[in-house]
Amino acid sequence: MKAVRLHAYHQQPVIEDVPEPQAKEPFDVVVKIGGAGVCRTDLHIIEEQWAEKSGVTLPYTIGHENAGWVHEIGRGVTNVAVGDTVILHPTPTCGLCHACRAGNDMHCENSVFPGIDSDGGMAEYLLTSARACIKLDPSTQPADVAALADAGITAYHAVRKAVPRLYPGTVCVVNGAGGLGHIGIQSLRALTAATVVVVDRNAEALELAAELGADHTVQADGKQVDAVLDLTGGNGAEVVLDFVAEQGAQQDAFAMTRRDGSHFVIGYGSNIDIPTIDIISTERNVIGNLVGTYNDLVELMVLAQAGKVTLHTKKYPLDAALDALADLDAGRVRGRAILTP
Structure with missing residues (x-):
């Protein structure tokens, strides 16, 4: 064969x-x-x-x-x-x-x-x-x-774990709307009532995200963290699902997460550099997904x-x-x- x-x-x-x-x-x-x-x-x-x-x-x-x-x-x-x-x-x-x-x-x-x-x-x-x-x-x-x-089970598993944190009125950022991210958007829509914000550098991926039910789309043009903070009243999101986790996206994902929020690491490729004081002073969680x-x-x-x-x-x-x-x-x-x- x-x-x-x-x-x-x-x-x-x-x-x-x-x-x-x-x-x-x-x-x-x-x-x-x-x-x-x-x-x-x-x-x-x-x-x-x-x-x-x-x-x-x-x-x-x-x-x-x-x-x-x-x-x-x-x-x-x-x-x-x-x-x-x-x-x-x-x-x-x-x-x-x-x-x-x-x-x-x-x-x-x-x-x-x-x-x-x-x-x-x-x-x-x-x-x-x-x-x-x-x-x-x-x-x-x-x-x-x-x-x-x-791709599907990985995205779904992360969303399933995040569901208890995504009660009505919360915000979930989907960082990357590619092969995993576009399934994550649909899983969020099926399982939660959260507001879904999708970040991607590719305009076509953002168009697809909007078709799949994203409430807001943000172009990753270097100002994406500020854009997410603006959408969340300066607080950040309760949950960030990082489907990229390389080339700086992993640092952005943590920066988009609010106090007592959760940064789910799903993609991989780069290290995450977070001062420990930033974790303990804000009680933010970093959660792995396999x-x-x-x-x-x-x-x-x-x-x-x-x-x-x-x-x-x-x-x-x-x-x-x-x-x-x-x-x-x-x-x-x-x-x-x-x-x-």
Whole structure:
């Protein structure tokens, strides 16, 4: 089968033939990929940012946002059958450790992360686990929902955590309206009554944000912090969801957060430099976010199949994977790039 393989850091992946995976263990599931999302994390992987944390051995297949059809199952699988349409939680888990038992399965002590630390889904087939499979309506096209498996669940998880802080009358800033941010806006609209302010440097992204329900849009032109403070009476927002967190955006996000507010870090790429006195004197919170739980993805798919959360996508054939990565890196993708093997 064809797969997008990374052979060396700081070099582009190559598309090559590799053996098809097989369901050898009882709970193995092989999925025929119908859609594989292209994520900024894939760019960070190529740049070696994940090398130490993942411990992956090169070469391997990238791609961690995956949906498709069940192709083969292990002898112990009962929750899906061959032919079922599925979206895959990004981290197949053990179900037995404390984190899994507590419902925090993205912190499973024994999980793998296809596309990060093992072969991923930018390929014709992917080996995963029955525990990662969420069965979808057969009419669902995998390419239309694949990016919800990571971008979607990550954005939804952050919003879900922020909901208790976003009672009516509060303000939430969405910093970055790209692949994750545009899902975050819709999740906020579905789950809260907060006023939504969206900040982005790209005018087209702000137009999309307004279409999706943003109450205010702010151009990131160097004056975005002042603009948000003006919109909030000089106080800042109760919650800032930072979907960028690099190139200075992470500092802006904290500066947009009011006293006793919460700065949710979702994007990554740069360090946050905050004087500790600024944290304790204002009691502001800095909260990290890693993908989400299996149940988060189940809930998100309910919203998606009800039409309350939609993905704006640009589709590429698998052979054009390098074009998709280049377009993402250059900011030419509105929403999410999807490979269709």
